[in-house]
Amino acid sequence: MAFIPHTEEDRRAMLAAIGVERIEELYQAVPQEVRFPELDLPEPLSEMEAAQELQALAEANVDTQHFACFLGAGAYRHFIPSVVDHVLRRSEFYTAYTPYQPEISQGTLQAAFEFQSLMCDLTGMEVSNASHYDGATALAEAVIMAMAHHRGKRTRFVLSPAINPQYRQVVRTYMQGRDVQLVGDDDLDNDGKSLTELVDENTALVAVQYPDFFGRIEDFSLLGEAAHAAGALFAVVVNPLALGLLKPPAEFGADIVVGEAQPLGIPLSYGGPYLGIFTTRKQYVRKMAGRIIGQTMDNRGQRAFVTTLTPREQHIRRERATSNICTNQGLMTLAATTYLALMGKQGLRKVAELCYHKAHYAAQSINALDGYELWNQGPFFHEFVVKCPRPVAEINDYLLEYEILGGYDLGRDYPGLENHMLLAVTEANSRDEIDDLIQALEEVARG
């Protein structure tokens, strides 16, 4: 009976007040034949024993603190300053609920307002919501928003094949059962230029990724113009950390910028919780799903913050709401806000540049090895694709012996890219790690 504070005397007094003799009598409404099942669960552990068991489970893993990590593909190992977790561990933040009562939730509300401001600054967009679950569901919500924007009359959605495959899968999950066509991502050769040819009068949304899933960076101005010319919305999926260095998507006409903010101070944690961001132009703010924090005043004349534009949301609009989202990634926005506040103008740029230089050093060095060839053409950020002399799984098994987590096997998602490995290099990879990787790749190529 962990975490239950009642004494026997408490129970007696409370039952007497209620007017029953035993707790079991409180369950009269529960059908008797299925009442009180014997649950087959392991015997409970004390905190000391539980801690030992958890420790043993954690240690059964290979982790990126002990092995060099070149795996990215949507989740990245970055340095996280100590301050971030110290802030997250303030239990005034992490043991609060959604800020329904603004008078006693200004900490959460102001931090979320700061998060929205930072996301606008990074993306160049005008408004941001207070988060979605992750980059994938944020993209799915962008698709729903575009559908609502066109009142369901446009049914075509043009997706770049270089959007994270998992994100595109999630969009398809969300769209099943709706009469829509998702096109463009079945041909790996589709780029910003050829996608323009798929945009027509029935197109509700055009979506690309920047940097794309293969790490490439491209100016999408022409595609944005083509989308707008057809009356479609233009969405860009970003890695917000890359925007410390790169031109913000607002500059090439994005109407919606979504993305995964895990790189901003959030641990890998085997895939979550992460942080979906969603920003757009002010004119679309009422169509944007998710919580939004606005500035106001309290009755003592102090600046204060509060959840606003709630008539869009599920608890008021009910079946006419475009999304059912309520709980989002509150604490993760605090991580990103703290990270960005600490890194600041100069720090974020430096992190992004470190990623860029290290990735380019690694890419050039691997490209120079016999048997390997850099697949990317043109500029890239901190990820790149290498054509390998052997199946990626075999190479990764070999790298593991050297305590290296190799890159992502693109053959898993792209039939044309068997033997192609997607490698990510961040500021957290030292030159020694990169050199070890290069040496191991050279060895494995020799067989």
Next chain:
Amino acid sequence: MAEPLIYELSRAGCPPFPLPDPDVPLSELPQGLTREDLPLPELPESEVVRHFVRLSQLNYAVDIGFYPLGSCTMKYNPKINEDAARLPGFAFTHPLQDPETVQGNLLLMYELQEWLKEIGGFAGVSLQPAAGAHGELTGILIIRAYHLHRGDKQRTKILIPDSAHGTNPATTSMAGFTMVKLPSDERGNVDLESLRAECDDTVAGLMLTNPNTLGLFEEHLQEVIDLVHGCGGLVYGDGANLNALLGVVRPGDLGFDVLHYNLHKTFSTPHGGGGPGSGPVGVCERLVDFLPGPIAAKVEEGDDEMPPLFGLIMPAKSIGRVKAFQGHFGVIVRAYTYIRMQGAAGLRAVADHAVLNANYLRVRLHDTYHVPYDRICMHEFVAEGRWDDAPQVRALDIAKRLMDYGFHPPTNYFPLIVHEALMIEPTETETKETLDAFARAMLKIAEEARRDPELLKSAPHETPFGRVDEVRAAKQLILRYQPESQG
């Protein structure tokens, strides 16, 4: 005291956070693709820390005091959960690592799936959904896929009682269904006649919160479920209120076909000021193949020498992924830790004391606050925050005045079927002394409502901020820091 925004604390030229210099040759930056200006604040570390610590002090939280927010299950969040999720072996694993390198993670996920199956009485569980509403969407997409797979294409309706969470109707629309609202009867149950009238071969399913949002266990549950099954529909359970049922009854045994669990309510993972949550979905045998994935599975049985091998699999007719990667693993570790420390007897005790606490508060308050469906409740109950002899006072005023007494208010204005609702869920982790103190404050407020209603109308008085102007926020729509705006 208002705290400046992080931008207002910024000082141009402040020395940056120290980072190493590049240890590789520099490459040329991509021409025409780099940004000219990065308008982020510049602060020293010490000021960043102070800013966020000061902000934290403006919050109320479970670790500060009683938080009886109905339907939200604000129980104590054990500290070991936090330590467990941060163990480097968990926190530093990449979601796309080869399964053989993350056997600890996969075993943990597999075990939690098994435990949730056992607790809920289901045949399969997916841990992927990110929150309760996300689990709901998942559940309804599963129902949809099930009917379509059988070639049963005319089922377009989802039935929802009027006491349902607001997410239920929105979920229905997201999944492309039409919702049909069912009224409640005079005892707070689903009205059977109305239900019977709607049950035909266009019903895809019923979404039922049980115990319902009045905190009441459906008295005709078996008839409700039989009616829906009888017309070929499936029954979806909103698991937000599962805390009352742990070890008391398994939704699967009651006939629910699919249910979402809220790990951040029932299983003690913290709410984080609005997430992250985690909303796993459990299903009965006939829906197992439709679960979203990937889910953890034993891919090779173990023997005397080798432990079993765990992997990730996609169910055969899966609705697909509902998010990237495997789910909110950090939250999953916390829930695992909690269940591991409770065992079957501990979980049963959780339900018992949650129900005991709710009923105790109900009888402490029901002579003063009208409880419209005043019978033995489960983990929560709903009272009215209004009196005929204090006509100016509304539930909102009572809520705000409670803050002056050091309590978080109950949920107000929900469920919609009770006027001026105050929905009170104490949870099992509260002492009798706390409940008594809360009851005393509530009784005192009821007196104040008659004696000095203005005291309530102008509350809160003792908090760092006074009543916040929501209308102004919606009108001026300042949604980000703007240097020129004085607010």
